[in-house]
Amino acid sequence: MNEKYKILETFDNQYPDRDYLITHVQPEFTSVCPKTGNPDFGKITIEYIPDKKCVELKSLKYYFNSFRNDGIFYESVVNFILDDLVKVLQPRYLKVTGEFNPRGGMYSVVVVEYPYKKS
Amino acid sequence: MNEKYKILETFDNQYPDRDYLITHVQPEFTSVCPKTGNPDFGKITIEYIPDKKCVELKSLKYYFNSFRNDGIFYESVVNFILDDLVKVLQPRYLKVTGEFNPRGGMYSVVVVEYPYKKS
Amino acid sequence: MNEKYKILETFDNQYPDRDYLITHVQPEFTSVCPKTGNPDFGKITIEYIPDKKCVELKSLKYYFNSFRNDGIFYESVVNFILDDLVKVLQPRYLKVTGEFNPRGGMYSVVVVEYPYKKS
Amino acid sequence: MNEKYKILETFDNQYPDRDYLITHVQPEFTSVCPKTGNPDFGKITIEYIPDKKCVELKSLKYYFNSFRNDGIFYESVVNFILDDLVKVLQPRYLKVTGEFNPRGGMYSVVVVEYPYKKS
Amino acid sequence: MNEKYKILETFDNQYPDRDYLITHVQPEFTSVCPKTGNPDFGKITIEYIPDKKCVELKSLKYYFNSFRNDGIFYESVVNFILDDLVKVLQPRYLKVTGEFNPRGGMYSVVVVEYPYKKS
Amino acid sequence: MNEKYKILETFDNQYPDRDYLITHVQPEFTSVCPKTGNPDFGKITIEYIPDKKCVELKSLKYYFNSFRNDGIFYESVVNFILDDLVKVLQPRYLKVTGEFNPRGGMYSVVVVEYPYKKS
């Protein structure tokens, strides 16, 4: 899984002189529970302020798709995506939210932030 | 596309002595994806504090309509509209939000602000 | 239209020693577009902290009804109501919000505030 | 109506060492309009941080029921309840919100706060 | 009931270098009213910033299930869970919210926080 | 309670040559539980095809208000209203639906019909 970030493509931010917020929401995220082997489902939300680069939408979709058959915990999904996107985009700010469907009646949300820093 | 702002008409702000917030929402925005040529759909929201001028509603509609057959990315739509409205209105504050319909299961939101400054 | 505020009646605030917030919402506001002569529809919200006086509910309804056949722009409706209510109530704080129904697919919101001041 | 607060019963706060927020919502509040004699309906929300005492739930219900045939204005309902609960609970913080059903198309909300003070 | 916390299992936080927020929601919480013996129903929400440990999801479910036949007041449920989770997780921050179903037309919410402290 | 129907006033049906359906909904119905003395709340819906007479709206409101302090079961409320309206209107068709708020977590609906007959 360590090379997954290579799926992500970028394009040049056309408006680098101002801060603005880009949000991408994938309501069809799925991976596999590492304990039971059953599929997990959830919604992943990416919010970021770009610096020099923006993430290309189609490659982001393929990146999310690549988790489809991985065994990974909720807490790790969200932190892992944050690390990959920070590596690839070096953004001014980034936040990842994972909202996961109920299991055993109970559902979970995990939120991680990369704090604002002006380049 | 550089002359698009000329579609926008203005009228004099009748209450220039106070700050107040005007919001216009166009839930029927459509343009064309520059990569695939397929139509994109979304909702554009304009929020601003007028200084000397307000934007005339019908001309704003025609301005939005003018994107109908343009090939343009989400990030550019929102920044482009901000630049045009700032040029024409010279407002005290302005914010543009674009919420775009799902493509490949994933949807996007882009938000740009022109920061508050009292004239 | 300049004498419209005379419709508004008041009663003495029974709890002048404390600040508290009163909200009245009229979801059935209607006036006439000054350009086309067609009816406009919207929702007007009044929020205020009373000082010595509260607005009487029935008179407020009649005040809103009095706009029924007036030709007036969205921006003016909201500022006009603010001015009248401030004149009649001399409140500690007052805010008027007008949310107007879609025209040509697009809808608008106008918000005006009278800033807090303790008498 | 001055003795209505005697209906309210209390029990000892089992966790007085920490601040925590208790909310009780009565969506079935009804009283009588003092002008027309017609019934009024609304939702009353109590939010408070207890100090030494908590209000007993059943007695709070009976307290709300006791307004059923009283003629009383919206603004007074909410302030009256605040005064009674402060007298009986001596809480660290208390807020009362009354949301009243539409009359003549228009509806109202009244909010009163007893500001935070640590005993 | 004093040993209930022993049901809770933990695993090592894989990302201890950053603060991030984990939320678990149990909309199927049930206990018994200590006064009437009737069942109570509600939704319990846990929000926390982990330090060295995260709570294991399945054990959390069993922990919630263990209240099924306990007679316990709303205010106590929420404070009790806070104390147990703080003891077991020693988190940087923790908040417990209990939203309980209507009884006699009235419903209640109780919120308790363990304030942020960096280890 | 036997004379309650006298509150109801009628006016002549202006379109007796055709069948058409009139619905009146009172979402603010309240009466008293005959067992506990506690207030009950619910929504009453009247649907009817008029013959010679229509029920006057304001008198219908007063008729509903008259149950405010009556001790009466859900099943009886709905059947009682049906009998009174049939007596006063002699309609071609009439249906009464009572939807009552939760008590002890459980809520109830009662529906009674007076079958269609052309005069």
Add this chain to the structure above:
Amino acid sequence: MNEKYKILETFDNQYPDRDYLITHVQPEFTSVCPKTGNPDFGKITIEYIPDKKCVELKSLKYYFNSFRNDGIFYESVVNFILDDLVKVLQPRYLKVTGEFNPRGGMYSVVVVEYPYKKS
């Protein structure tokens, strides 16, 4: 009011060989209560199967607008519109539904049908 139907314009049905259903909904209908002089608000829905003619949309809007300052009862509004549309369109089928906003807490719906007949 007897000449109101003259506002309605028609155009030729381009598909007279088949039955199909056209619905027009006006959620911004307003007239005046003939008893109190207060404005009434509601939603009017027209459903019809055209024969030789369809109603022109803009003229239908003006037709609805023409009720703005008329004093007329709910039951009459709906029957009156049915009669006018039947006169002008001679449709194969037509149904008019009026859903009116709450007055005194109670709201009303009136439904009239012109039964199906093939020309």
Add this chain to the structure above:
Amino acid sequence: MNEKYKILETFDNQYPDRDYLITHVQPEFTSVCPKTGNPDFGKITIEYIPDKKCVELKSLKYYFNSFRNDGIFYESVVNFILDDLVKVLQPRYLKVTGEFNPRGGMYSVVVVEYPYKKS
């Protein structure tokens, strides 16, 4: 479990001359999964046309509560309740619907009817 129906109490139907429909909804039903021992949650709806007897509401609540610690499948819950209510009420018609909360992402509904027969 065979004697559970004895919890149910009845009262005489006051309107036996007409058919009418009574619905009781318990959104707080809970039992135990016979395979895993984990709690199940769901909503049970009873719809019936009474003959000589109606079910008393409080006893119905206690009857539902009695399943709290029983291990029983969804299909059996609904059929079992139907059999008990038919035995006790001998109704003209009865229908039981069980809507159960998601388990493993999947949720279930079971519906059983006792067909209409006039006594």
Add this chain to the structure above:
Amino acid sequence: MNEKYKILETFDNQYPDRDYLITHVQPEFTSVCPKTGNPDFGKITIEYIPDKKCVELKSLKYYFNSFRNDGIFYESVVNFILDDLVKVLQPRYLKVTGEFNPRGGMYSVVVVEYPYKKS
């Protein structure tokens, strides 16, 4: 516009021995008002029982896109699509529904059916 149906592609129905219903919904339909030149927006729903052929999804999208700059009335859009799909699919049953966005406050729905016939 007469050759538009050539955009539609088909594939062989794999289950011709049974009747089953296929629904495709395009919530992003847009064309142009032939009177004003302004864009119209709406949702088109296709429901059909296939005989020998099914419509290919991507070609259906391109077919809908082809209306983007056509001036055409609501009533014609829906009938036109029905005729094209019947020509290409020769289905056992087909229904087209067009729900169009508000213009001047009023919105419209048009429904056309091709009646069931077994081949």
Add this chain to the structure above:
Amino acid sequence: MNEKYKILETFDNQYPDRDYLITHVQPEFTSVCPKTGNPDFGKITIEYIPDKKCVELKSLKYYFNSFRNDGIFYESVVNFILDDLVKVLQPRYLKVTGEFNPRGGMYSVVVVEYPYKKS
């Protein structure tokens, strides 16, 4: 894929003397588009009247999971599931509904029925 039905397990219907309806809904169905290789997402609903056998819930979940990496069209998914369930359950009635998420703005529903027959 031909042996997939072997995943399905059954248990004896305990109430074979009456017809009753069992519904299972899987909102987390996912398979792969055979043309693009991209994942598809949707909701599958099974409704059936059992004869001698009921489908075991956990095995049904595993059956749905088994489509996770299969390339298969919407129309085939739904017909395929119908055939497998009919083979395994020999039910009195069975219906399968597939509601699939938007692709290119457009979404689809496919419904197949196995008609009622009493054994």
